[in-house]
Amino acid sequence: MIAALAQNEWRSLWRNGVFVGLAAGMLALSIGAASLSFQRIATFDRERAAAEAVDREVWDNQGERNPHSAAHFARYAFKPIPRLAGFDPGVTDYTGLALWMEAHHQNPAVFRRAEDLGDAGRFADLSPAWILQYAAPLFLFLILFGSVAGEREQGTLRQLAATGLPSRAVLLGKLSGAGLAALAIITPTLLLSLLVISTGGSATLSDIGVRTIGLVLAYALYLTAILGIAIGVSALAREKRTALIALVAVWAGAFVLLPRITAGLAVAIHPSPAASSMENQLGEASMAYYVDEELQESLKASLLAENGVDKVEELPFDYNGYTLQFSEEHAHPLFEAVYDRLDRTYQRQDGLLALASLASPVLAIDALSAGLAGTDRLHHDAFRWDAEAHRRTTVKALNDDMTYNSGNAGYAHIANEDLWHQIEDFDHTPPPFSSIWARYWLNILVLMAYAVGGMVFAVFAMGRAQREVAR
Amino acid sequence: MSLSTTIALERKLFLFSGQGLVTALSIVALVLLSALGGKADIARTAAAQSAFLDERNEAIEEWRGALIAYEETGEAESPYDARPMNLRIPAVLPPAPLADFAGGSAELYPTTAVLTGWANPADLFSRYELDNPAPLSIGRLDLSFLVVVLLPLIMIAASFDILASDREGGRAKLVAVQAGQLHRSVWERLWLRNASIWATFSVAAVMMALLPASGADMGMRLLHFAAWLAIAWIYGAFWFGLIALAIIVIKKGETVASALFAAWAMFVFAVPAVGGALAEGLYPPPSRLAFLSEMRKGEVAAIRQTAALTAGILADHPEMTVSDEAVPAFFNSAYVANREAGKRTTPVLIAFEESRNQRLSLVSYVQYASPSLIADRALTAVAGGDIERAMAYQRQARQALAELFDVIGPAVAAKQRISLAQFEAIPAFQYKERSLGDILASSAVPLAYLLLLSLGLIALARRRLAAPLEQIL
Numbered sequence: 001m002i003a004a005l006a007q008n009e010w011r012s013l014w015r016n017g018v019f020v021g022l023a024a025g026m027l028a029l030s031i032g033a034a035s036l037s038f039q040r041i042a043t044f045d046r047e048r049a050a051a052e053a054v055d056r057e058v059w060d061n062q063g064e065r066n067p068h069s070a071a072h073f074a075r076y077a078f079k080p081i082p083r084l085a086g087f088d089p090g091v092t093d094y095t096g097l098a099l100w101m102e103a104h105h106q107n108p109a110v111f112r113r114a115e116d117l118g119d120a121g122r123f124a125d126l127s128p129a130w131i132l133q134y135a136a137p138l139f140l141f142l143i144l145f146g147s148v149a150g151e152r153e154q155g156t157l158r159q160l161a162a163t164g165l166p167s168r169a170v171l172l173g174k175l176s177g178a179g180l181a182a183l184a185i186i187t188p189t190l191l192l193s194l195l196v197i198s199t200g201g202s203a204t205l206s207d208i209g210v211r212t213i214g215l216v217l218a219y220a221l222y223l224t225a226i227l228g229i230a231i232g233v234s235a236l237a238r239e240k241r242t243a244l245i246a247l248v249a250v251w252a253g254a255f256v257l258l259p260r261i262t263a264g265l266a267v268a269i270h271p272s273p274a275a276s277s278m279e280n281q282l283g284e285a286s287m288a289y290y291v292d293e294e295l296q297e298s299l300k301a302s303l304l305a306e307n308g309v310d311k312v313e314e315l316p317f318d319y320n321g322y323t324l325q326f327s328e329e330h331a332h333p334l335f336e337a338v339y340d341r342l343d344r345t346y347q348r349q350d351g352l353l354a355l356a357s358l359a360s361p362v363l364a365i366d367a368l369s370a371g372l373a374g375t376d377r378l379h380h381d382a383f384r385w386d387a388e389a390h391r392r393t394t395v396k397a398l399n400d401d402m403t404y405n406s407g408n409a410g411y412a413h414i415a416n417e418d419l420w421h422q423i424e425d426f427d428h429t430p431p432p433f434s435s436i437w438a439r440y441w442l443n444i445l446v447l448m449a450y451a452v453g454g455m456v457f458a459v460f461a462m463g464r465a466q467r468e469v470a471r
Numbered sequence: 472m473s474l475s476t477t478i479a480l481e482r483k484l485f486l487f488s489g490q491g492l493v494t495a496l497s498i499v500a501l502v503l504l505s506a507l508g509g510k511a512d513i514a515r516t517a518a519a520q521s522a523f524l525d526e527r528n529e530a531i532e533e534w535r536g537a538l539i540a541y542e543e544t545g546e547a548e549s550p551y552d553a554r555p556m557n558l559r560i561p562a563v564l565p566p567a568p569l570a571d572f573a574g575g576s577a578e579l580y581p582t583t584a585v586l587t588g589w590a591n592p593a594d595l596f597s598r599y600e601l602d603n604p605a606p607l608s609i610g611r612l613d614l615s616f617l618v619v620v621l622l623p624l625i626m627i628a629a630s631f632d633i634l635a636s637d638r639e640g641g642r643a644k645l646v647a648v649q650a651g652q653l654h655r656s657v658w659e660r661l662w663l664r665n666a667s668i669w670a671t672f673s674v675a676a677v678m679m680a681l682l683p684a685s686g687a688d689m690g691m692r693l694l695h696f697a698a699w700l701a702i703a704w705i706y707g708a709f710w711f712g713l714i715a716l717a718i719i720v721i722k723k724g725e726t727v728a729s730a731l732f733a734a735w736a737m738f739v740f741a742v743p744a745v746g747g748a749l750a751e752g753l754y755p756p757p758s759r760l761a762f763l764s765e766m767r768k769g770e771v772a773a774i775r776q777t778a779a780l781t782a783g784i785l786a787d788h789p790e791m792t793v794s795d796e797a798v799p800a801f802f803n804s805a806y807v808a809n810r811e812a813g814k815r816t817t818p819v820l821i822a823f824e825e826s827r828n829q830r831l832s833l834v835s836y837v838q839y840a841s842p843s844l845i846a847d848r849a850l851t852a853v854a855g856g857d858i859e860r861a862m863a864y865q866r867q868a869r870q871a872l873a874e875l876f877d878v879i880g881p882a883v884a885a886k887q888r889i890s891l892a893q894f895e896a897i898p899a900f901q902y903k904e905r906s907l908g909d910i911l912a913s914s915a916v917p918l919a920y921l922l923l924l925s926l927g928l929i930a931l932a933r934r935r936l937a938a939p940l941e942q943i944l
Contacts, residue, residue: 018729029741036748043755051760058764058771065774069801073770078760091604094579098763111763112600114608115579116756116823117747124744125608138736142729240725241635245628248732252624257501260616263606264508274519275599276583280526282598346603353605367605377604 005173006180009147013181019143023185026131026139033126034192037086044081044097051078051098052425060420067398067415068324071103075394077387077426079109082205082374087193087215088129090375093117099384101391101426103398104286104328106335108278109384128193129369132186132219133362134255137226140182141247144230147174148465149243158469167463174231175458182223205374207432214372214433218444221451222365228454235461254360262356262363266349273342285334289327299326313408320410321403328395335388346377354442364446371433371440378436386428394423477659485629485664494625495671501621502672505614506679509571512611513684516582520563523583527561534558535894542891555879555889556802560586562871562900564864567855568687569680569695573615575856578607584868586900588802588879591809592869593766593816614676615850618703619843620739622672623710627731629664630714633657635724654936661718665711673700694907699853702914705922706846712928719935738843746837746844754829762819769815773808806883810876820869827862838917845921849914853907864902871900 013019055076062073077099085092096109124130151157160170205211230247237243273281289295303315303322312319350367357364370376398419406413437444485491538553547553564582581599584590590597610616634657680696683689714731721727838844851857878897882889911918 018726018733022733025737025741029745032745032748036752039752039755043758047758047760050758051764054764055767058767062771063775069774069804072801073774076763076767091608094602094604094608096600098760108598108601110597110600111759112579113756113759114576116759116827117751124740124747126744126748135736135740142732145729146725241632241728244725244728244732245631248624248728249628252621256620257612259609260612261504263609264504264611266606267603267611268508268511271515272602274515274523275581275601276519276523276526278601279598342601346605349603349606353609366609380604 002169002173002176005170006176009174009177010181013143013178016143019181022139022142026135026185027188029126029131029135030128030189030192033128033131033189034195036126037089037128037193038195040089041081041083041086044085048078048080048097051076056425059423060417062417062420064414064416066411066413067401067419068103068321068411070415070420071395071398074100074102074391075423075426076100077383077390077428079380079383080428080430082379082430083208084205084211084215084373085375087127088369088373088375089125089127090129090370090373091377091380092375093125095377095380099387101387101394103324103395104331105282106285106331106339106388106391107282109380109387128189129373131189132223133365133369136182136186136223137255137362138248138251139185140178140223140226140230141251142244143181144178144227145234145244145247146240147178147231148235148462149237149240150234152238152465152469153240157465161466161470167466168459170466171231171458171462175227178231179227182227186223205430207434211372211374211433215369218365218368218372218447221447222361225361225447225450225454228451228456228458232454232457232461235458235465255362258356258360259353259363259366262353262360266352269352270345270348272345272349278338278342281338282335285331285338288334289323289330295330296323299323315408317403318406318408318410318413321399321401321406321413325396325399325403328392328399332392339384343381350377354446357443357446361446361450364443364450368440368443368447371436371443374430374433378439379430382431383428387426390424390426397423474659477656478663481660481663486667490629491667494629494668498622498625498668498671499675501612501617502614502675502679505612505617506571506676506682508611509574509613510682510684512574512578513566513571516566517686520565520583524561524563527559527585530559535891538888538891538894541888553888554802555882556588556806558587558875558879558889558894558897560871560875560897560900562586562868562902564861564902565686566684567695567860567904568684568692569699569854570687570856571679571684571854572613572696572699573851573854573856574611574613575615575851575854576858577856577861578602578611580858580861580865582864586868586872586875588806588809588876588883590872591766591770591812591816592820592872593762593812595868595872596865613856614679615699615847615854615856618672618706618850619847622668622707623735623739623843624732625668626665626707626710626714627728627735629668630661631718631728631731632724633660633664634718635722635727638722639724654933657719658715658933658936661711661715665707665714669704669707673704676700676703691907695853695855698907698911699850702846702849702853702918705918705925706842706850708925709842709921709928712925712932715932716928716935719932738841742837742841743844743847746834746841749837750830750833753833754826756826756830757819757822762816762823765815765819766812769812770808772815773811774804803883803886806876806880810880813873813876824862827858835917839920842921842924845914845917849918852910852914859913860905863905867902868900871898 055078059073059075062070079095079097079099081092093114094112097111097113099109100107124134146153148157151160229250233246233250234240234243237246300312300319303319304310304312307315309315315322353363354367357367367376371378398415401415401419402410402413405415534553534557537547541547541553551557562584564580567577570577581596583599584595586595677696677700680693684692713734717727717731721730834844834848838848848857852859875897878893879889
């Protein structure tokens with residue numbers, strides 16, 4: 001009987017013009033999203049590889065010069081894009097792609113792709129993940145609003161109740177039919193995404209299998225919750241139109257309005273520092289040694305005492321080179337403090353978004369999906385800190401050359417290209433998901449609660465609908 | 472049925488019913504939330520810009536004082552004092568007069584820069600990408616979003632069953648038999664419900680417009696607001712016409728609603744998303760990383776040829792004699808490198824501009840398939856949250872940087888200082904705002920199309936409503 005109900009649901013959906021039209025629209029969107037993702041990832045890879053090659057070339061061929069001048073010219077770290085970005089670009093477009101590893105400065109990443117994209121898709125970001133997160137729920141709501149309310153209006157729900165079939169069996173039949181129909185529409189999105197994922201991406205995710213399974217499970221939970229809500233609301237409503245209005249109101253409120261309200265509130269309650277203020281803080285960290293005359297004097301005195309000499313010119317190494325490296329190391333904890341403060345602000349903003357996911361499951365899946373795909377802020381931060389570690393190593397190598405190989409020539413010391421060749425390219429491996437999953441526990445719990453709650457709600461509503469029509 | 476009877480009916484069914492009151496309160500709450508959020512954002516930006524300007528102007532005064540002292544005594548306390556390379560002029564993009572009404576893409580772009588010989592056109596705007604990407608990617612609620620996305624939904628929810636419920640309940644026949652003027656009653660009810668929605672919204676929006684925004688001239692603000700509200704009404708008229716046609720043509724209430732919701736999803740999300748993707752696919756932006764590579768190549772080429780390039784600059788300025796004062800060599804090499812990087816990256820910047828124009832051109836065609844896109848672009852442009860304003864600022868700042876380079880270049884190459892007169896002749900950066908007329912002119916054709924489409928839909932709906940009763944019932 002359950003199979004017959006599922007078959008009936010499946011057939012009636014496919015006979016419905018609205019369903020077929022919406023399904024065609026979803027399919028077209030999926031193909032468009034997958035093509036765009038494919039193009040984006042290929043472009044990212046191509047541009048990054050070309051930029052890395054040029055960066056190495058200009059670095060190696062900068063000619064003979066002082067190592068500290070070279071440290072100012074410095075190199076760039078280019079962010080690799082993980083394969084799963086083809087499925088969910090997350091916040092990739094809103095984070096910088098390149099980071100200047102300059103002496104004296106811990107810079108933020110630059111070049112956000114979103115700045116080049118124009119103003120057409122302000123309300124929608126076409127990607128396979130966006131389709132599953134936003135379009136799929138609306139699609140399910142629009143095709144399922146009449147699944148029980150329609151039967152009630154036509155009187156067939158009473159007939160079903162009369163057969164003595166338990167309400168859970170009816171629900172299971174409806175869920176199976178609707179679920180299969182939804183799967184038939186959503187599967188192409190997933191298959192096309194897999195195709196995109198398998199063809200591009202420059203960052204190796206060591207745990208891509210775990211992440212892919214995690215994505216499948218997360219979206220399964222999410223869509224289960226949506227199915228439960230759709231059928232539950234349809235069962236609660238006495239008329240199809242009431243069910244439709246209620247479901248669209250849920251979608252508009254929880255999927256469109258609430259995320260924006262929360263994002264605005266998060267930034268208003270915990271404002272990020274202004275760019276000019278951050279620039280000042282970073283500048284102060286960078287110049288901390290040079291404005292502290294006491295520190296400069298004490299360093300000088302201790303070096304002279306340690307080496308038993310009276311003048312810096314008599315030191316067995318170059319004093320200027322030494323102070324350059326000292327000033328770098330003096331600035332490290334200060335830079336860390338500035339970025340830690342910024343990170344705490346971000347965490348508070350993200351905390352509010354996570355809290356709002358209790359009322360808006362799309363916020364939970366949005367964050368978790370980007371985390372699993374390696375395209376969230378945490379993965380970007382890992383890139384930033386890796387680049388900073390590389391900057392520190394590179395700048396130290398250049399300062400050390402001036403300190404220990406210049407024969408006290410200081411800024412007049414000229415290094416040749418052999419030194420530039422010794423500087424290694426930046427390499428970044430994204431962290432495993434296991435190292436950051438704890439930041440997503442609330443999102444995971446919310447999705448599980450929504451899936452279970454959605455099903456419980458559907459069971460309750462179905463039972464109530466059957467009892468009502470049986471009276 | 473007379474108008475007064477219809478009003479009395481609507482007072483019971485919608486205007487003063489729970490549904491109507493919740494709708495009105497929701498609209499007012501959303502307007503307040505959007506506008507106050509926008510105002511808070513603008514206040515933060517304005518405060519940060521004010522602090523930035525104060526700090527920079529103080530530094531300029533200090534620099535100017537050192538220059539005056541040098542001109543008076545012919546000596547400087549330090550070789551770094553009043554050097555043209557150390558002149559740093561602030562360039563600020565102030566919030567637009569109606570910036571709190573549409574964030575648009577503006578929050579992505581820089582609003583401050585420092586014009587200096589240490590910068591080049593490619594890295595003039597740096598270290599500004601500091602916002603948390605998660606809320607940034609979601610976007611914030613603003614009044615333009617409210618108009619484009621949410622008000623049509625509220626209109627659909629309030630209107631979709633005006634005729635269908637009467638048809639299905641048999642009341643339509645009753646009204647037709649008793650009053651004989653079903654079309655008038657339907658039209659008046661439709662009109663009353665949607666007018667109440669738009670009146671509530673407009674009154675709330677006017678109140679928000681009258682609250683001053685940081686630094687904005689109130690006259691200019693109200694002028695922009697008038698244009699903004701007019702565009703919002705045109706867009707509202709489109710949805711009114713579409714809803715009217717749907718409720719007349721489609722018999723079943725749920726089919727009316729699902730058709731209108733599907734149209735809404737298509738106009739608001741699908742067409743703009745596909746249009747944006749199409750524009751990006753057909754005219755991909757040039758690589759920012761290639762842009763960076765060109766800048767680096769230019770810098771390294773200049774570093775290797777500093778002497779020759781400096782000689783070239785001095786050859787162009789025979790009036791300059793090279794000073795024998797000890798000036799750090801990196802002053803000149805940095806200037807020369809930035810000048811060369813500027814030359815190298817100019818073609819890439821032009822390519823960016825061309826590619827952006829091509830995408831905008833494609834989107835300007837695609838918008839005819841989505842009234843929501845027309846409205847969003849026009850509302851955002853009038854409010855000053857559009858990309859064009861951000862790009863205009865960047866162009867003007869780069870132009871000002873080029874002019875500064877022309878003034879300080881020969882002096883830097885000659886290890887000299889500029890004169891006080893030359894300094895006084897450098898204008899403070901002032902963003903030249905586009906006129907409202909220019910903004911409206913660029914949106915005039917699509918807005919005229921939207922207006923005609925709206926009037927056409929309304930006329931068609933009225934015509935269908937005036938059809939014989941048996942066709943409507």
